[in-house]
Amino acid sequence: MKTVTLIWIAVLILALARNAYAPWTLVTTLTFSAIAVVLLVLHLTDDDGLDASRENHKATSLADKRKAIYTADQRTSAEAEASAKDAPSGCCKDASVASGTSAGEGYCKSAAVETSEQARESGCCKSVSSDAQVSSGGCCQSEETASESGCCKTQAEEKPxxxxxRVxxxxxxxxxxxxxKGMAAELNALMLSELADGGLKKxxxxVIDLADYNPxxxxxxxxxxxxxxxxxxxxGGLPPESSAGLCLYLEDCHLDQRVSKKxxxxxxxxxxxxxxxxxISAHYNxxxxxxxxxxxxxGGRRRFGLGLGNQDVTESKNGSIEADFTEWAQRxxxxxxxxxxxxPAAGDNVVEQNVVTEEAYESDSSSYSDEEDGNQDDGMQDLEDMGPLMAKMKAQKKKESSGGxxxxxxxALRKSLTKQGYKLIGTHSGVKLCRWTKSMLRGRGGCYKHTFYGIDSHRCMEATPNxxxxxxxIFCWRQHTNPVGTEWKWKVDEADMIVNEAIKNHRALIKTAKGIAGLIxxxxxxxxxVKHCALSLxxxxxxxxxxxxxxxxLHERRISSFMVTNAQFPEAITRLSPxxxxxxxxxxxxxxxxxxxxxPLFxxxxxRLMSSLDELGRKQQRTVYRLTLVAGFNIEEIVQYAKLIQRAKPxxxxxKGVTYCGTSDASVMTMQNVPWHEEVVGFVQQLCDLTPGYSIASEHEHSNCVLVARDEFKIDGxxxxxIDYDKFxxxxxxFNKTGEKFTSLDFAVKTPSWAVFGCDEQGFDPEETRHYRRRQNKAGGL
Structure with missing residues (x-):
């Protein structure tokens, strides 16, 4: 309207300027003037109404409705006071209050509200529809009014x-x-417990195993x-067999251009x-x-954020993968x-799948969700809005890194290992009392190291500095609660403290055995x-x-050292002291x-295994291959094992036959994977036939273990x-003082007859008293 008015006035001026003295233009000039006056009047009287119409139209858009929540505070204090006078007590204008319990109870609780429209849009009074009636002050005054007007819904009405x-x-x-599987059961129980008020039943x-589900x-x-x-x-970043079918189906549909995106x-x-x-980081989750x-x-609608559980307890945001899931499931x-x-979940009104949230940073499980059908946008967030969040995240990260x-x-790891009987030392070490230590304290026999190498099992400390x-x-009996890593990335405790605390804690564990029956x-x-330390805990x-x-x-205290490595750190083997x-x-x-x-992680x-074996072959000390036989996995690889033995010549x-520790999350094995002692002996006999210079020296039938030695340790038949430990x-x-080297034969001593392979004792020390479990229906019993 303003533009039209200005054009008419311009035309009028031009006409007057060019034909000011022509009589015939008088009528034309008067006509143009009249039209200009009419347009000017219309402009002055109607523009406010038209602009108001535009504003109302804009207010109906979703974006401006959302923006109204954040721009309410920009109104003048005079307007706010005027609106507050009309607002009934018990109303609110703060959206943060509305999203909590206040709105759910059916009426509003803060002191002021601006307009009925803002009351609805702020979420204070939640309307059933945009046309819902609101009381004169702009909000509902009570639960009764709420149910009648439909402005605010009562808590009972919102329960599903x-x-x-129906599923x-x-x-x-x-x-x-x-x-x-355990997580699925946990979520099922949580749902049935927390959603029971709405009538949710079993x-x-x-709960469905994907192996039984057709994609x-x-x-x-x-x-x-x-x-x-x-x-x-x-x-390798691959799905297990039971979910491979689902992944293949989804990937094929995703890549097939003929398949609709809906x-x-x-x-x-x-x-x-x-x-x-x-x-490998590219394979994580x-x-x-x-x-x-x-x-x-x-086209699927995400109804809750993707959760990422981390089995590495040192990196898990909640201390364990189970805790990661529990936190996600509860939310x-x-x-x-x-x-x-x-x-849609409560509050799922904004698409945020492209937004890095503070919650995601803290819990390692994102918190995004799709919007309700028909109200989707592009999911983008203004970089200006992201600034404060990213700054806070960087500050938190810097705070963590600055502490070393x-x-x-x-x-979580401390709780788990303590429950398993560990005495933890500092930030990365621990000791635990071996069952063979307790057995020999009672005179009931020692472990296979007692039979093979003459250690005193009751004086052996089982420990680890890492x-x-x-x-x-797969056969690890430690329940996989310990962390894993390819390099040291943690705080380092001093070796002196670890050794002192290890001995102290081991002595404390020995003292706990003082009251057991049969203690000698x-x-x-x-x-x-302590006389021996088994670094194999x-x-x-x-x-x-x-x-x-x-x-x-350890050696300064004349404590012998039995070090076990998994052959993934060849450089460390090279640097290792005797x-x-x-x-x-x-x-x-x-x-x-x-x-x-x-x-393996590497x-x-x-x-790395091959390099470790090469380094082992260069060591001028007692070296041992430890083979754990698992039926169905490696027990058929006799020829290949013989080649590895010839490589390093330990x-x-x-x-040893693998030990079955029962069904647990830590192992997929069953008793079918445990070889009998006779099977282990048969394997060893075939292995010796393929490796000249080696023979069976000893066995410990109770541990299902056999010792093979190089023939040079068979002296005079x-x-x-x-081992002569004092001589070692x-x-x-x-060696430490003069650098004079020594060999394993320098401190080797004769193996007693009862420990030699083929004897009737089968490795059980005759000075000990053998006891059998009652279920074996043999004399004695534990």
Whole structure:
């Protein structure tokens, strides 16, 4: 209107200027003038109305409605006061109040409100629709008024209801070790407990193994059913067998251009992935991330943020992968307490899948969700708005890094290991009392090291200066609660402190055995003085940066050292000071089997094993291969093992049948994987036939273990596998002072007849009293 008016006035002026004295223009000039006056009047009277119309039109858009929440505070104080006079008591204008419990109770509680429109849009009074009536002051005054006007809904009215016999949630899991299966059961129990007020019953939720689920059924799922996927990432970033079919189906549909991008638009889903950040970073939780991405790309509606659980306890934001899931599951269920499953979670009104939230940084599980149908936007967030959040995240990261390296033992790890009987030392070490120590304190026999090498089992301290490992072996009985890593990235405790505290804690553990039945007093007193240290408790001791200092302190106290390494750190073997006996675990004879059994973190694990064996062959001390036989995995690899033995020519080879520790999340094995002692002996006999210069020297039938030794330790027809420990310490002291070297034969002593292979005792010391468990129906019993 303003533009039209100005044009008419301009035309009028031009006409007057050019034809000011022409009589015939008088009528034209008067006509133009009249029209200009009319237009000017219309402009002055109607522009406010037209502009108001535009403003009202703008206010109806979703973007401006959202913006109204944040611009309310920019109004003048005079307007706010005028509006407040008309507002009834018990009303509010603050959106943050509205999103909490106040709005859910059916009426508003703060002191002022601006207009009825703002009352609705701020969320203070939640309207059923945009046309809902509001009381004169702009909000509802009571629950009764709320229910009548529809402005505010009561808490009871917002509770969802569930029909009997209908499935509202399917929890689909894929599990290798039982971890994800347990998580699915946990979420099921949590839902049935927390959502019971709405009538959710057992039949409304299904827990399904993905091995039993046909991916094609996704196309027929009820759009009111929430699909929760709990999936692990296995070796190489691949899905386990049970979820491979789902991943293949989703990926094929995603890549097939013939498949509509709305192919799975009726799917309402949430995904939780289980992974381990210490493996190759590109593989971390790839299955969970891919399932979430593929579902969304095919039109699926994400109803809760992708959760990423980390099995590395030192990197997990909540201390363990189980705690990561519990935190995610509780938030998931909490958001559906006032919304039906399958529908959008409470507060799911903004798409945030491209936003890095502070919560995601803190809990390692993102908190984004899709908007309700029909109200989607591009999910972008202004970089200006991201600034404060990113600055806060960087500040937090800097705060963490400025404090130096983190401690290895997290609260969750401390709780788990303490429950298993560990005495933890400092930030990365521990000791534990071996069952054979307690057995020999009672005169009931020693371990296989007593039979093979003559250690006093009741004087042996089982310890480690490092709880972390570079492998996650399937037969590990430590329940996989310890951290893993390919390098040292934690705070370093001093070796002196670790040795002193280890001895102190071991003595304390010995004292706890004082009251057990059958304790021999003399052995109890001997047990308080540590003579041997088995560095094979848990983790990889050779990773500890001060390992040579640690070993030196043991030897200064005339404590022998039995060091076990998993052969993934060849450089550390090169640098290692002399130990009483150095072990290398050779758990498989081929790269394929080693990957299946040890599940190593290093991608060049086989090359590292070969280099470690080469370094072992250069050591001028007692060296041992430790072989753990697992039926169905490596027991058929006799020829390949023989080649590995010829490579490094260790002085001894221990071959032991794997120990079955029961069903747990830490192992996929069953009793079918445990070879009989006769099978182990048969394996060893074939191995010796393939490796000239080696023979069977000893056995410990109780431990299902056999010792093979180089023939040079058979002196004058007698095996000399035992150790003169005092002589070892004397020779080691001389080496440290003068550099004069010594060999293993210099401190080898004769093996007693009862410990030699083929004897009737089968490695059980006749000075001990053998006891059998009652279920074996033999005399004695424990």
């Amino acid at each position: 209801t569930y029909d009997e016999g 509202y949630c399917k929890i689909l899991f894929s599990s290798v070790k039982g971890t994800c 039949e409304n939720v299904q 094609l059924d996704l196309e027929e799922e009820d759009l009111q059913c929430l699909m929760v996927f709990i999936v692990p990432t296995y070796s 192919h799975l638009q009726d799917i309402r889903y949430a995904v939780f992935g289980c992974g381990h950040s210490s493996y 790839t299955v969970g991330k891919n399932v979430d991405r593929w579902l969304q790309a095919l 998931l269920v909490r958001t559906y307490q006032n919304k039906p499953l399958g529908g 390296p983190r401690e290895m033992i997290t609260p 709880l972390a490992c570079a492998n996650k072996c 007093p003399e052995r109890y007193e001997e047990g308080l003085n 848990v983790g990889e001791p050779i990773m500890y940066p001060q390992i040579n200092r640690f070993i030196g302190l 130990v009483t006996q150095l072990y290398v675990s050779v758990d498989a004879a081929t790269p394929e089997s080693l990957k299946r059994i040890d599940r 991608s060049d694990f086989w090359e 002085q001894f080879i221990e071959i 007698q095996w000399h596998t035992w 310490h004397d020779l080691n002291d001389r």
